[in-house]
Amino acid sequence: MEKIIVGLKRVVDYNVRIRVKSDGSGVETDGVKMSINPFDEIALEEALRIKERGEANEVIVVSIGSSDSQQQLRTGLAMGADRAVLIETNSDLDPLNAARAMLAVVEKEGADIVMLGKQAIDNDNNQTGQMLAALWGRPQATFASEVSIDGDKATVTREVDAGLETIQIALPGVITVDLRLNEPRYVKLPDIMKAKKKPLDTISVDSLGVSADDAFEITHFAPPEQRNKGIMVSDVGELVNAMKDKGLV
Amino acid sequence: MSSVLIIAEHAAGTLNPATAKCVACASDLGAESIDVVVLADNASTVANAAAELAGVTKVLTVERAENASPLAAVLAPQIAEIASGYDYVFGPSTTFGKDITPRVAALLGVNQLSDIMAVVDARTFKRPIYAGNAITTVSVKPGYKVVGTVRAASYKAVGSQSAAPVETVGTSVELPDHTTFVDVKTGASDRPDLQTAAKVVSGGRALGSEDAFSIVFGLADKLGAAVGASRAAVDAGYVPNELQVGQTGKIIAPELYMAFGISGAIQHLTGIKDAGTIVAINRDEDAPIFEIADIGLVGDLFTVIPELEALLD
Numbered sequence: 150m151e152k153i154i155v156g157l158k159r160v161v162d163y164n165v166r167i168r169v170k171s172d173g174s175g176v177e178t179d180g181v182k183m184s185i186n187p188f189d190e191i192a193l194e195e196a197l198r199i200k201e202r203g204e205a206n207e208v209i210v211v212s213i214g215s216s217d218s219q220q221q222l223r224t225g226l227a228m229g230a231d232r233a234v235l236i237e238t239n240s241d242l243d244p245l246n247a248a249r250a251m252l253a254v255v256e257k258e259g260a261d262i263v264m265l266g267k268q269a270i271d272n273d274n275n276q277t278g279q280m281l282a283a284l285w286g287r288p289q290a291t292f293a294s295e296v297s298i299d300g301d302k303a304t305v306t307r308e309v310d311a312g313l314e315t316i317q318i319a320l321p322g323v324i325t326v327d328l329r330l331n332e333p334r335y336v337k338l339p340d341i342m343k344a345k346k347k348p349l350d351t352i353s354v355d356s357l358g359v360s361a362d363d364a365f366e367i368t369h370f371a372p373p374e375q376r377n378k379g380i381m382v383s384d385v386g387e388l389v390n391a392m393k394d395k396g397l398v
Numbered sequence: 399m400s401s402v403l404i405i406a407e408h409a410a411g412t413l414n415p416a417t418a419k420c421v422a423c424a425s426d427l428g429a430e431s432i433d434v435v436v437l438a439d440n441a442s443t444v445a446n447a448a449a450e451l452a453g454v455t456k457v458l459t460v461e462r463a464e465n466a467s468p469l470a471a472v473l474a475p476q477i478a479e480i481a482s483g484y485d486y487v488f489g490p491s492t493t494f495g496k497d498i499t500p501r502v503a504a505l506l507g508v509n510q511l512s513d514i515m516a517v518v519d520a521r522t523f524k525r526p527i528y529a530g531n532a533i534t535t536v537s538v539k540p541g542y543k544v545v546g547t548v549r550a551a552s553y554k555a556v557g558s559q560s561a562a563p564v565e566t567v568g569t570s571v572e573l574p575d576h577t578t579f580v581d582v583k584t585g586a587s588d589r590p591d592l593q594t595a596a597k598v599v600s601g602g603r604a605l606g607s608e609d610a611f612s613i614v615f616g617l618a619d620k621l622g623a624a625v626g627a628s629r630a631a632v633d634a635g636y637v638p639n640e641l642q643v644g645q646t647g648k649i650i651a652p653e654l655y656m657a658f659g660i661s662g663a664i665q666h667l668t669g670i671k672d673a674g675t676i677v678a679i680n681r682d683e684d685a686p687i688f689e690i691a692d693i694g695l696v697g698d699l700f701t702v703i704p705e706l707e708a709l710l711d
C-alpha cells in the first residue's frame with residue numbers, strides 16, 4: 150500500500166471550558182488553547198503504526214483551515230507524518246465541503262486509506278468521513294477500535310451501540326477512528342526540530358472549486374440549561390429516604 | 399405540504415426504540431406525512447412494529463438479501479433513492495444512524511443536522527455543539543432537503559396507533575460489494591438496555607478491577623437497573639465498551655442515574671444531562687459530579703453499596 154492521508158482539524162483543546170458569548174453570537178475562542186482534534190491524533194497514530202509495520206509507504210497529514218492550522222500540521226509532522234498539506238480557507242468549512250476539499254486531495258494523491266477522526270469535538274458533527282466515502286464511492290469503516298491491513302483489504306472492528314462489530318472493506322476506503330483504537334505517542338523535542346524541515350504545501354480552497362455551504366445558518370448560541378446542585382446527605386439511611394421521597398425506590 | 403422519511407433501525411427482527419423517538423421529533427414539524435423505511439432481508443415484523451407508532455403515515459419496506467446487515471455503503475444509496483421525493487430525512491443519533499445518515503446526506507448533496515434536540519419551527523432546529531456546552535439554533539434555507547439525526551435522549555417515544563399501511567418498494571441502484579459484514583459481538587444480558595432503562599447504576603475508575611465491578615452489577619440487579627460506566631472504567635477493561643456513558647458513549651435520559659466512583663468529567667456529564675434524578679457517591683467531597691447531582695453522598699462506594707442493598711431489602 151502506498152499512501153495514507155490523515156485529516157487533522159484544529160479545534161479548541163478538549164480541556165478548555167467552553168463559554169458562550171453573552172450576546173449569543175458564538176463561543177469564546179479568543180486566546181483559547183487550540184490543539185489537534187483528539188480523535189485525529191489517534192487517526193494519525195494508527196496511520197504511523199501501519200507505516201511502521203511496513204504496510205504503507207507514506208503518511209500525509211491534511212488540514213482544512215486558516216494558516217494557523219500549520220501549527221497542528223507541524224505537530225503531525227513531529228509525530229512522524231512525512232508531509233503536510235494545508236487547504237487554506239478562512240471559513241469553518243461544513244462537513245460536506247470539507248469532504249469535497251479532502252476528496253480533491255485524496256484523488257490527486259491517490260490515497261489508499263483516508264483516516265479521519267469519528268468527530269471533531271468543536272461542532273460534534275460526525276459526518277465528514279461518511280460524506281467523503283459517499284462522494285468517493287468507496288467503503289467506510291466508522292468508529293474503529295481495531296484496524297488490521299491485509300494487502301488491499303482492511304478488517305475493522307467498530308464500536309457500536311450493541312458492542313463490537315467487525316467489517317471488512319476493500320481499499321481504497323475511509324476509516325474513522327474512536328478513542329480506544331490506540332494511545333497517541335508523545336512528541337519529542339528532536340522530532341519538532343526535524344519536522345520543521347518536512348514539506349508543508351498550501352493550496353487554497355478556491356483552487357479546488359470548493360466554497361462554504363450557506364444552507365445552514367446558526368442564528369443563536371446559548372449555554373445549556375444548567376442542572377442545579379441538589380442536596381448532600383450524610384449517610385446511606387438519608388440517601389434511601391431522599392430516594393424514597395422522589396419515588397425512585 | 400411537506401413529507402418526512404425516517405430510517406428505521408432494527409436488529410434481529412426488533413425495531414430499535416430510537417425509531418419511535420425520531421417519529422416524535424418529526425411530529426413537531428407539522429408535516430403532512432411521516433413515512434418510515436425499513437431495509438432488511440426480511441422486513442415484516444419490524445415493519446409491523448413501525449406501522450403502529452403513533453403518527454406514522456405509512457411504512458416502506460425494501461427487502462434484499464444484501465440488506466441483512468446494517469452496512470452504510472449498501473443501505474445509503476437505496477435510502478437516497480427513496481429520499482428524493484421527501485423534504486426531510488431523519489435517522490436516529492445512534493451508532494447506526496451516525497454511520498448511515500451522513501452518507502445519505504452526501505448522496506443527496508446536502509449537509510446534515512446532527513443530534514437534533516428540538517424543532518423550533520419547520521426550518522429551525524436546536525442542536526448541541528462542544529459536547530453540549532453550547533446549544534445552537536440553526537435555520538435551514540428554503541429549498542434544501544433537511545437531513546438530520548435525532549438526539550434520542552431529547553425525545554420521548556411516541557405511543558401506538560392502529561397499524562398504518564405497509565408497502566413494498568423496489569430500488570434500482572446498483573449496490574457495492576466492497577464492504578462485507580463479518581460479525582458483531584454483544585455482551586448480551588438479561589439486564590435492561592442502557593439506552594432505554596428507567597434506572598441506571600454506573601461505576602467509574604474507582605471500582606479498580608473487573609471483579610470488583612460486580613458490586614455495581616449486584617446493585618443494578620436489585621434495583622432492576624441497567625449498568626453503565628465511565629470511559630476510564632471501560633478503558634481499564636472492567637466492562638465492555640457498550641456500557642460507556644458520555645460524549646463518546648451513550649447519551650441517556652433515565653429517571654434515576656446513580657454514579658459510583660465517577661469524578662464527573664464534562665465528557666461524562668454530557669451523557670447524563672437529561673437524567674431525571676442524579677445520585678452521586680464519591681469519596682472526594684470536591685468531586686465535580688456533586689455540582690450537578692440531585693442527591694450526593696460523600697463516602698466509600700465499597701461500604702455504601704452493601705449498606706444500600708441492606709436497606710433496600
Ligand SMILES: Cc1cc2nc3c(=O)[nH]c(=O)nc-3n(C[C@H](O)[C@H](O)[C@H](O)COP(=O)(O)OP(=O)(O)OC[C@H]3O[C@@H](n4cnc5c(N)ncnc54)[C@H](O)[C@@H]3O)c2cc1C
Binds near residue numbers: 601628
Ligand atoms: C474526546 C474525549 C471524549 C471522552 N468521552 C468520554 C465519555 O464518553 N464518557 C466518559 O465517562 N468519559 C469520557 N472521556 C474521559 C473523561 O474526560 C474522564 O477521563 C473520565 O470520565 C473519568 O472517569 P472516572 O470518573 O471513572 O475516573 P476518575 O476521573 O479517575 O474518577 C474516579 C473517582 O472515583 C472516586 N473514588 C475513588 N475511590 C473511591 C471509592 N472507594 N469510593 C467512592 N469514590 C471513589 C475519586 O474521588 C474520583 O472522583 C472523554 C475524554 C475525551 C478527551
Ligand SMILES: Nc1ncnc2c1ncn2[C@@H]1O[C@H](COP(=O)(O)O)[C@@H](O)[C@H]1O
Binds near residue numbers: 156157188189192247
Ligand atoms: N477542517 C478540517 N481539517 C481537517 N480534517 C477535518 C476537518 N474537518 C473535519 N475533518 C476530519 O473529519 C473528522 C470528522 O469531522 P466532523 O464531521 O466535523 O465531526 C475529523 O475528526 C477530521 O479527521
